[in-house]
Amino acid sequence: MTLLNIRSTPRLSTLFLLSPLFLAPLMSSAAPLEIEVVVDVPKQQNQVAFVPFAGDTVMSSIILNDLDNTELKTTSKNLPQQPSSSSELAGTLPVWQSIGVPYLVVGSSSTNRGKVTTEYEVIEVKSGRILAGKQSLTAKDDKESMRYAGHVIADKIYELITGTPGDFSGRIAYIEEIGVGKDKTSSLKVMDADGANARTIYTAKGSIFSPAWSPDGKRIAYSVQRDKSYPIIYVQNVDGGSSTALTPYSGSNLSPSFSPDGSKILFSSSFEGSADIYEVSASGGQPNRIINWPSSEVQPSYAPDGKSFVFVSDKAGFNKPQIYRYEFASGRTTKLSNSSYATSPQFSVDGSQIAFLNGSSAAIMNSNGAVTTNLGNTGIDEAPSFSPNGKRVVYASKQGNKGVITIKSLNGGETFGKSAQGIIRSPVWSASPK
Known part of the structure; x- marks a missing residue:
């Protein structure tokens, strides 16, 4: 912990000496009266003052946008100074305290031999304290690396202020469909968590279903169904390389889910009759059937601790799917579920919440099955997916004939969307690549 050598002034006061003539009606003595007038600093909506980093042309706008979409309302406008380090604040901290913003972020970037090093500080304005001291990050001097570095720095700033890791450096995978029937083409795409930098990693003539990230954010599993064939689950490295078929079985192979350590994958398949739940090594091999009921069991999803998983079954009756939990x-x-129609469950990172489809509405329930948040009918009939820190969700919706990816804060931040040319399905948020 580093302390700025600046005296903190929590409020401003002004002293006035009033003349005896003015005070005559108020007092019998002719001695001057000293009155303290307290001027309270106005309460600010903004929580963070962000000074664009000196020497930077890429990261600052990314960091500012990331933070401003959360509950930490952030501003870089009308600031009294443009310091690049805490040492430049010597003697001027009261000026920053007077604007009423609790936190100040300053920093600078320098380039050397194709590398950009950024040093930055998060300052608690009231006390002048630098949270966790000066931070440093080095990245390659190219646009993609600098974008990612901006997200990583935003993650750290958010964590220093809130105590919760940020979710900006994770990525969102989603499916975009163009055309219908035999003319339908589906693309599996990945974009940054701010909706930018989208790229296609796989395209198929037909349908792609249920993408799922590995815990390290480097691999993705998904199902592909081409014309007159069964859906097959593939696993692929997101940043390059060919896909590998994991379930080449004559049945509907759907809904892959990586175990928390990335070594196994749950999925549903009908290759032995009705749809059952299986577990298989993430590198392939013989699957192990775990749930074998007479009804259909689909959409398995591991709990964060790996000790259980949730899934959907229609054992309660036709068109009455419910969410169940299996303990290994x-x-x-x-x-678990208490509604008449519940599907597509997915845990939050701490296991305390489950996102699901409640009838035709995207919703969230607690681990006891009580609905805590109803996001409404999105027009797609798909469940939301939690961000890595559980503070936001992403889900697909429609505006007219265009698909939209919507990112919604669960604790007071901004909601924003990204539109596409085709129909958007099954967006899912990864952790930051490790």
């Missing part, structure tokens, strides 16, 4: 140690199965 005991083999016990428990019904």
Whole structure:
């Protein structure tokens, strides 16, 4: 912990000496009266004052945008100074305190031999304290690397202020469909968490379903169904390389889910009859059937601790799907959902919440099955996906004939969307690549 050698002034006061003539009606003595007038600093909507980093042309706007979409309302306008380090604040901290913004971020970037090093500080304005001291990050001097570095710095700033890791450096995978029937082409795409830098990693004539990220954010599993064939699950490295078929079975192979350590994958398949839940090594091999009920069981999803998973079954009756939980140690199965139609479950990172489709509405329930958030009918009938820190969700919706990816804050931040030419399906958020 580093302290700025600046005296903190929590409020401003002005002293006035009033003349005896003015005070005569108020007092019998002719002695001057000293009155303290307290001027309270106005409460600010903005929580963070961000000074664009000296020497930087790429990262600052990314960091500012990331933070401003959260509950940490951030501004870079009408600031009293443009310091690039805490040492430049000597003697001027009261000026910053007078604007009423709790946190100040300053920094600078320098380039050397194709590398950009950025040093930055997050300052608690009231005390002058530098949170966790000076931070430093080095990245390649190219646009993509600098974009990612901006997201990583925004993650760290958010964590220093809130105590919760940011979710800006993760990526969002989604499916975009153009055309219908035999003319439909589906593309699996990946974009940054701010909706920018979208790129296609796989295209198929037909349908792509249910992408799922590996815990390290480097691999992605998904199902592909071409004309007159069964859906097959593939695994692919997101940053390059060919895809590998994981389930070449004559059945509907759907809904892959990576285990928390990335070594195994849950999926549903009908290759042995009705749809059941299986587990297989993420590198392939013989699958192990875990759920084998007479009804159909689909959409498995691991709990964050790997000790259980949730899935959907229609054992309660036709068109009455419900969400259940299976515990690996005991083999016990428990019904979780309380609504008449519940599908597509996915845990938050801490396991306390489950995003799901509640009838035709995207919703969130707690681990006991009580609905805590209803996001409404999106027009796509798909469930939301949590961001890595659980503070935001992403889901697909429609505006007219165009698909939209919507990113919604769950704790007071901004909601924003990214539109596409085709129909958007199944967006899912990864952790930051490790």
